[in-house]
Amino acid sequence: MMLKRLLAFTAWIVLALSFAGTANAQAKPKDWDALVAAAEKEGQLSIAGPPGDTYRSALIGWFQKKFPKIRVEYNGASGRDQVPRLARERQSGVFNWDIYIGGPTSPLGALKPIGAFDPLPPELILPEATDNAKWHDGFRSGFMDVEEKLYYAFDGTTSDVLYVNADIVAPSEIKAYKDLADSKWAGKIVWEDPRQEGSGLNSALLYKLTYGEAFIRKLLAEQKIIFTRDRRQLTEWIVRGRYPLAVSLPSDQLKIFLEKGIGKNVKQVEDAHFIQSINPGFGAFGILNRRPHPNAAKLYANLLLSVEGQTSWAKQSGGRNSRRSDVPIGDPEAALKPGIKYIQSQTEKMVAQRQLMAKISREVIPQ
Amino acid sequence: MGLLRIENLVKRFGPVAAVDRVNLEIREGEFFTLLGPSGCGKTTTLRMVGGLEKPDEGEIHMAERCLVSPGRGIFVKPERRDMGMVFQSYALWPHMTVFENVAYPLKLRRVKRSEMRDKTRAALELVGLGGFEERPSTALSGGQQQRVALARALVFSPGVLLLDEPLSNLDARLREEMRRELKALQRRVKVTVLFVTHDQMEALSMSDRVGIMNRGRLEQVGVPEDVYYQPATSFARDFLGKVFALAGRIVDATGEECRVELKDHAGPPVSVRARHSGESPWAAGKEVMVAIRPEQISLAKTAGDGRGNVLAVTLQASQFLGDRYEYTVAVGGESRVLTAPAAQRLKPGQQIYLQLDPEAITLWPTAQ
Amino acid sequence: MSNVSVGIHSRGGLFRGRVGAETFWCSLVLAVVGFFVLYPIVLIVVNSFQVAKPGMPPLYGLEGWRAVLAEPGLRRAVYNTFSLMIVRQLISFPFAIFIAWLLARTDLPGKSLLEFMFWLSFFLPSLSVTLGWILILDPDYGIANQIWKALTGAAHGPFSIYSFWGIVWAHIGHNTTAVKVMLLTPAFRNMDASLEEASEVAGSSTLGTLVRILIPIMTPIFTVILLIAIINGFQAFEIEMILGAPINFHVYSTKVYQLVQQEPPAFGPATALSTAVLLILLPLIAVQRKLTARRQYTTITGRYRAKAIPLGNWKNPALAFVTLIALLISVAPMAFVLMGTFMSLFGFFDIPHAWTTDNWKRVFDDPIFMLSLKNTLLMSLGAAALAVSLFSIIAYISVRTKFVWRSALDFISWFPSAMPGILMGIGLLWLFLDIPLFRALYGSVWLLIIATVISSITLGTQLIKANLLQLGQELEEASRTTGASWLTTFRRIVGPLLFPVLLLVGVLGFIHAARDISNVALLATSSSRTLALLQLDFMVSGRYESAAVVATIVMLLTTGVALIARFLGLRVGIRA
Structure with missing residues (x-):
């Protein structure tokens, strides 16, 4: 009897333990600890990431705290500086970087063709990271390359196209995005320069996709738009009301003003008829091949896509959102709404379209 | 050494x-x-x-x-x-x-x-x-x-x-x-x-x-x-210094001495010691230049004993310079400047005589 | 590099030197400098014919050149570049000459302090100063216009910083005048007073002497400064970008930037455009060399005499004039910069908590601040030391030796500044990656030092050269005949006599390295990042106030270095 009871108890314990084991396995795969150990043994992780102190802390702050044994080399620079450099380094046999993080256009244009990226899916072993239910429109919709395996956008910030300064322009005066073409707004619009890659080009492309090429050509050519490359200047101008309308207003910049208690008068124009899109900004990444720290890179890639990594992105990147639905929202106005199908305007498929839009901009903007 | x-x-x-x-x-x-x-x-x-x-x-x-x-x-x-x-x-x-x-x-x-x-x-x-x-x-x-x-x-x-x-x-x-x-x-x-x-x-x-x-x-x-x-x-x-030079022609070149007839100047030919006479050998008939440092010329009111080379010239002007006089004389139609110690005072317009020491004269080809 | 020549010349202790030694060492310097300068530039030029897409095997053609010619607004941009350049120089040159002369040759009171204010103006961060001027001269909310409106009741103020004249003002009020005063003052100071006395004895007025004697005799330094101003006019970029872009006013450098910023980057057309500008500049360089080669410009001779000209009744007006300009271009902008670092949002005075120390806190709390500070100091001091030794060797060879290729050496020292920083940075990246020796140093501070020194070679070399031309050769010969070797002569005679300009070159090398972005962005790794990149980080995040803090720290570092340099400069150099 005693033995029976003991056996039963043991069985119960074993069962309980094995359940616990399965539950654990669901959170972390069985070789996870080995991965952590191997990564810590490598002791370093080298990331070529976006510029700016906010992105730097959003992308690596949490990881460094979690794994103090792994030193994170983070080199922040824009794609213009980073990509030609990486391409040339690889050509000379220098393989210094594990992970590239940044807007998709430059790396897809110059790093993918030289075979710099390894496929992501084999590296992603953490179930939580690739859980379809937790990612808007499913996990796969974040892939930016045609093959859907090399470059992944985790950012889920919608494109905020048109803003008004409500102190000067009443919301009733401008209801639809196409109202921008009204001649009464001539000389009153500021727009991030669409002749180069960036959100100004993105907005122009969305206008083109919604209203057609003739519309955007006319708009850029005739509305006496003020084009600037200085995002902070653009934001200050609409906040001060110097130009009451702003296309491609950077929400992270507006947030700086809002933090100090000004800029509340700047409102997004809502127009359901305008194309809905995600603009991932710098929030996309790929794993480079021949990387010096493969285990640390694998560990980071998995955790970046986990709740922990994405929470940090949403909370600390200064107004960006994640495509994950189970993390906080960084910018409510630019949050993804469930059920809506957004187009990804920065995928490799869109590259030709973007380049065409930039070319049109260079042609029609009066010089 | x-x-x-x-x-x-x-x-x-x-x-x-x-x-x-x-x-x-x-x-x-x-x-x-x-x-x-x-x-x-x-x-x-x-x-x-x-x-x-x-x-x-x-x-x-x-x-x-x-x-x-x-x-x-x-x-x-x-x-x-x-x-x-x-x-x-x-x-x-x-x-x-x-x-x-x-x-x-x-x-x-x-x-x-x-x-x-x-x-x-x-x-x-x-x-x-x-x-x-x-x-x-x-x-x-x-x-x-x-x-x-x-x-x-x-x-x-x-x-x-x-x-x-x-x-x-x-x-x-x-x-x-x-x-x-x-x-x-x-x-x-x-x-x-x-x-x-x-x-x-x-x-x-x-x-x-x-x-x-x-x-x-x-x-x-x-x-x-x-x-x-x-x-x-x-x-x-x-x-090296000022030169008093006169054009002429060799009339006689024998041994140690040359005799030169001065152009535009009447009077006896000038004697020159041959060993002083520049670089090339001299022959009668050759056009030459007779040169002497001005301070080696002595001025006199009279022709003296007629020995040596004496040239009769007209004094055109004189200038007192304190320690010496500066005289402008006309020789062969040209004006030349000479200096002489202040002790001797000569008047413009006067005929004076220049004594040229044969030892001090050098002879040069005219081309130069 | 300097060490190498140290080795050579001290070994010259042999009883008899072979005739070819000078040629050998000069050739070595030419080979090294030529390699570092020409390798990247040749690659850039070759690249202008490269038309293949990234990742494809190279393919050559004229597409890049065709694209440049077809670039809309290019002609307008070139016209704008030239008109800006000419107007700026016409205004600033006479001012700078006059001020430098007052500071160097006359008994103007407080001239040492005043001169240093012009140095400070040069150290001020461009962007912060420009933002300051926007705050004052913005057509709508600019303080000057607000005051005007309040006084006159007019609807609009008369000033607009976003204009041709606004850009001109931002340049003149910042670097254009200051740098000239900085460069000209030592040259004026090295002038023998007997030159002026001779002219005055001949009946010329003081101002007449300045115009007729001093200015012509300083031709070498003037032509160098003018040519460098022209080249900088091509490269100037930040101010044009901020003030010109909104009014659709473009210049050559913003065009190059625009091309490189495209996606994919239009390196072909950008390099083609830069190559074209280099080709335009080459004849100008040749003309400058001709102009200065023809005459003698010795102003420090072996019977040098120094004497300050008494200004007499003009003392107070002159003092007021120089002080006013110094205040306008150094103290006022410095006030903006400092004020900006303590504002929540630069230029917003009427918000709650307008004043804060958060910007400083944000910088000091940044995890990479200390590392960046350390790297900046190491790199800038290294660059200053390398700049001074390398540039003086180059200048010495091209002025003092009979080395057959000395003019070639001088000529190539002009090249790096004729290339836009972005492209030169890429060229140097290629150089360092292609040569295995450098690959071992890749990512280290040492390559950053080399890169910034190469890119600042023009001004430093030409500055030393112009000052060396002023130095009578007999001063060196006298030393040689009394028994000093070449090296001892360089150390005891040439060095001390050029000391003021060498310090200036060192300070310029320091600030150039500390501010450099185009090279550092391409060559640094996380362990060799500098404050300039930290500043860029804050800029990108829109934290202009914290960026201004970093720029202020760089400025303070430079000021500290400059103060030490000036203190040393007072102990060495010509004794008056």
Whole structure:
């Protein structure tokens, strides 16, 4: 009897333990600890990431705290500086970087063709990271390359196209995005320069996709738009009301003003008829091949896509959102709404379209 | 026995030979001057001796040591030549005091501090600048700067002192004073000097020997009196001083004496000692130039005893210059200027007689 | 590099030197400098014919050149570049000459302090100063216009910083005048007073002497500064970008930037455009060399005399004039910069908590601040030291030796500044990656030092060269004949006499390295990042106030270095 009871108890314990084991396995795969150990043994992780102190802390702050044994080399620079450099380094046999993080256009244009990226899916072993239910429109919709395996956008910030300064322009005066073409707004619009890659080009492309090429050509050519490359200047101008309308207003910049208690008068124009899109900004990444720290890179890639990594992105990147639905929202106005199908305007498929839009901009903007 | 020997020295700047096959020997303790107009190659020669220019051909020896020989690939750097040099612009270093300037060569030679101080003081005393040690070199007058440069060049007792027109930047009175001092100084310290100047007064008054340079060539070397009174070339003749020259034709050339009939001038032919007569052999009928230094002509109111060469001329004007008179006379239709001691007073319009010592006359081909 | 020549010349202790030694060492310097300068530039030029897409095998053609010619607004941009350049120089040159002369040659009171104010103006960060001027001269909310409106009741103020004249003002009020005063003052100071005295004895007035004697005799330094101003006019970029873009006013450099910023970057057309500008500049460089080669410009001779000209009744007006300009271009902008670092939002005075120390806190709390500070100091001091030694060797060879290729050496020292920084940075990246020797140093501070020194070679070399031309050769010869070797002469005579300019070159090398972005962005890794990149980080995040803090720290570092340099400069150099 005693033995029976003991056996039963043991069985119960074993069962309980094995359940616990399965539950654990669901959170972390069985070789996870080995991965952590191997990564810590490598002791370093080298990331070529976006510029700016906010992105730097959003992308690596949490990881460094979690794994103090792994030193994170983070080199922040824009794609213009980073990509030609990486391409040339690889050509000379220098393989210094594990992970590239940044807007998709430059790396897809110059790093993918030289075979710099390894496929992501084999590296992603953490179930939580690739859980379809937790990612808007499913996990796969974040892939930016045609093959859907090399470059992944985790950012889920919608494109905020048109803003008004409500102190000067009443919301009733401008209801639809196409109202921008009204001649009464001539000389009153500021727009991030669409002749180069960036959100100004993105907005122009969305206008083109919604209203057609003739519309955007006319708009850029005739509305006496003020084009600037200085995002902070653009934001200050609409906040001060110097130009009451702003296309491609950077929400992270507006947030700086809002933090100090000004800029509340700047409102997004809502127009359901305008194309809905995600603009991932710098929030996309790929794993480079021949990387010096493969285990640390694998560990980071998995955790970046986990709740922990994405929470940090949403909370600390200064107004960006994640495509994950189970993390906080960084910018409510630019949050993804469930059920809506957004187009990804920065995928490799869109590259030709973007380049065409930039070319049109260079042609029609009066010089 | 030469201390400094220059053999076949050539320096070209582009196609032009600035120094053209110069040969020269300078004796120990000698004050030797290279005299010539600017651009004659004298400074270039000096700079080659000092090691500041490299010759294209030829050799320079000091005592038994070859200083430079492009042919043998030898070039001793300036700092190894043991020569002191004073530059035309003095070349004092404006960031140093007088003392620092003069002590510099001693410092380089790692002379002990106390000895350095004594030697520097002594050198400054020598040039009459005792007590000026702590002055900045930029706060001195031209003459004082010149003395500092001299002290600096002498302080390390070099084998040879090179002087590149050191007096040319001084005003006239100071120059005369420095000329005397420099010569006295050289006698006292017994240094061998190679001096370069374009001023024939400096050259004649200070030198043991003078070398006349023209267009890169050394035309004549000799003691000052010889080169002055017996110039070997027409260039030397004209460059060294004023010349009283008359055109004529040789009527008779026998042995030691030539007789020249002066053009446009009645009277007996002029006698010339043949040994004084320039470079080419003379023959009767040849057109020549008779030359004499004006100060070797004596003026007289009367024709005298008729011996020697006497020319009758008309006095056109006279000017009193204090220690002497300057007379303008008409000879053969041309006006010439002569000077004579103030003791003798002559009146314009008067007929006077010029006595030309046959020994002092030189004879030159007319072409020159 | 300097060490190499140290080795050579001290070994010259041999009794007899071979004739070819000078040629050998000069050739070595030429080979090294030529390699570092020409390798990247040749690659850039070759690249202008490269038309293949990234990742494809190279393909050559004229597409890049054709694209440049077809670039809309190019002609307008070139016209704008030239008109800006000419107007700026016409205004600033006479001012700078006059001020430098007052500071260097006269008994103007407080001239040492005043001169340093012009240095400070040069150290001020461009962007912060420009933002300051926007705050004052913005057509709508600019303080000057607000005051005007309040006084006159007019609807609009008269000033607009977003205009041609606004850009001109931003340049003149910042670097254009200051740098000239900085460069000219030492040159004026090195002038022999007897030159002026001779002119005055001949009956010329003081001002007449300035115009007729001093200015002509300073031709070498003037032509160098003018040519560098022209080249900088091509490269100037930040101010044009901020003030020109909104009014659709473009210049050559913003065009190049625009091309490189495209996606994919239009390196072909950008390099083609830069190559074309290099080709335009080459004849100008040749003309400058001709102009200065023809005559003698020695102003420090062996019978140098120094003397300040008494200003007499003009003392107070002159003092007022120089002080006013110094205040306008140094103290006022410095006030903006400092004020900006303590504002929540630069230029917003009427918000709650307008004043804060958060910007400083944000910088000091940044995890990479200390590392960046350390790297900046190491790199800038290294660059200053390398710049001074390398540039003086180059200048010395091209002025003082009879080395056959000396003019080639001088000529190539002009090249790096004729290339836009972005492209030169890429060219240097290629160089360092292609040569295995450098690959071992890749990512280290040492390559950053080399890169920034190469890219600042023009100004430093030409500055030393112009000052060396003023130095009578007999000063060196006198040293040689008293028994000093070449090296001793360089150390004891040339070095001290050039000391003021060498310090200036060192300070310029320091600030150039500390501010450099185009090279550092391409060559640094996380362990060799500098403050300039930290500043860029804050800029990108829109934290202009914290960026201004970093720029202020760089400025303070430079000021500290400059103060030490000036203090040393007072002990060495010509004694008046």
